[in-house]
Amino acid sequence: MHLHVPFGDLKRQHDTIRAELDAAVTRVIDSGWYILGPEVCAFEEAFAAFCAARYCIGVANGTEALQLALTALGVGPGDEVITVANASVYQAITIMAVGARPVFVDVDERSHTMDPAALAAAITPRTRAIMPVHLYGRMADMDAIMAVADRYGIPVIEDCAQAHGATWRGKPAGSIGALGCFSFYPTKNLGALGDGGAITTNDETLAEKVRRLRQYGWERKYYTRDAGGLNSRLDELQAAILTVKLRHLPAWNARRRTIAGMYNDLLADTGLMLPEAPPEGDHVFHLYVIRTAERDAVQTHLREQGIGTDIHYPLPTHRQPVYAPFAPPGGLPTTERLAQEILSLPMFPELTDDEVRAVATAVRRATRGREG
Ligand SMILES: Cc1ncc(COP(=O)(O)O)c(C=O)c1O
Numbered sequence: 001m002h003l004h005v006p007f008g009d010l011k012r013q014h015d016t017i018r019a020e021l022d023a024a025v026t027r028v029i030d031s032g033w034y035i036l037g038p039e040v041c042a043f044e045e046a047f048a049a050f051c052a053a054r055y056c057i058g059v060a061n062g063t064e065a066l067q068l069a070l071t072a073l074g075v076g077p078g079d080e081v082i083t084v085a086n087a088s089v090y091q092a093i094t095i096m097a098v099g100a101r102p103v104f105v106d107v108d109e110r111s112h113t114m115d116p117a118a119l120a121a122a123i124t125p126r127t128r129a130i131m132p133v134h135l136y137g138r139m140a141d142m143d144a145i146m147a148v149a150d151r152y153g154i155p156v157i158e159d160c161a162q163a164h165g166a167t168w169r170g171k172p173a174g175s176i177g178a179l180g181c182f183s184f185y186p187t188k189n190l191g192a193l194g195d196g197g198a199i200t201t202n203d204e205t206l207a208e209k210v211r212r213l214r215q216y217g218w219e220r221k222y223y224t225r226d227a228g229g230l231n232s233r234l235d236e237l238q239a240a241i242l243t244v245k246l247r248h249l250p251a252w253n254a255r256r257r258t259i260a261g262m263y264n265d266l267l268a269d270t271g272l273m274l275p276e277a278p279p280e281g282d283h284v285f286h287l288y289v290i291r292t293a294e295r296d297a298v299q300t301h302l303r304e305q306g307i308g309t310d311i312h313y314p315l316p317t318h319r320q321p322v323y324a325p326f327a328p329p330g331g332l333p334t335t336e337r338l339a340q341e342i343l344s345l346p347m348f349p350e351l352t353d354d355e356v357r358a359v360a361t362a363v364r365r366a367t368r369g370r371e372g
Helices: 009-015 018-031 038-050 062-072 090-096 117-124 142-152 206-213 236-266 295-304 334-341 354-366
Strands: 055-059 079-082 101-105 129-130 157-159 179-183 196-202 218-219 289-292 342-345
Touching: 009 018, 018 038, 018 236, 038 055, 038 196, 055 062, 055 206, 062 090, 062 157, 062 179, 062 196, 062 206, 079 090, 079 196, 090 101, 101 117, 129 142, 129 157, 196 206, 236 289, 236 342, 236 354, 295 342, 295 354, 334 342
Parallel strands: 079 101, 079 129, 157 179
Antiparallel strands: 055 196, 179 196, 289 342
């Protein structure tokens, strides 16, 4: 049997919950209220509980969540924010949007997340925030990162855009740093039917400030209190849809873990470097990323066999012309090597076991040229 397997297929997920989605959409249309209303409040409450955070503020997307978190912390011109360069450009965009300087540090080779030793070495008197990314659904080493942050009294903004439901020693993503920032882009583990985002925090003052900043910096209608505000609201339709989907998220994340376990078993003897779940917590496998020095050849073979793949991400941020002025002098050797070797295989909860086996068979053929 030869199956073609797409890299993603959102329609499958929505077909399984179509009646619930239709009911939510109809409810919002009938309500006559479309911006910042009861649906957003209900979702914020449910998502805060899911993240074990005291507060959740819905915003327009994950990028603006990061930007508003920086603004809420008072980060601005002359400040440095330490982040990684292997998670696309979102972090750098927002750091520059508030007038601060991105300081890129290397990642740990196994976890693909911020290297705590590199973080410690990059701290200066101008460091005003630390922005690790829980990449591919795996949390960064939050023990070591928080230890550095606490030593210097620097707040941590967790980029949780790929890690809804991931945990570190039982603590969910978005509940450990000063603020957690989520994206609900449709392909995320929790995705809207459009753009959406959220910020979580346990700090009441920060929560209130973010609430103002997402709506022009208004304290009340037409009266501005904070500079740096945006129009960055989650709308009622997306909130209602997200509330429906949040109920399914634990089962979807469990299925992602099952699929990752199947891939790990089926590819165990290939010599490929496979993702491992950290002993400290739950990996939610937003992406399943393998490593091979023959990446381009493997990707081409898979394409020829009808298997969709992608690369997250092909060009590190500090190597993109716009951000090159912020590249550290010696570059970021691990980040750069990983970008040459990583390959994302199909990973979404609705993949069938047959499809997972078909992908694994194709990968074995592509890597050995003779198996399968
Ligand atoms: C790690 C990471 N951070 C931030 C973002 C930005 O989110 P959005 O696309 O909702 O602006 C994304 C996804 O797009 C992401 O994967």
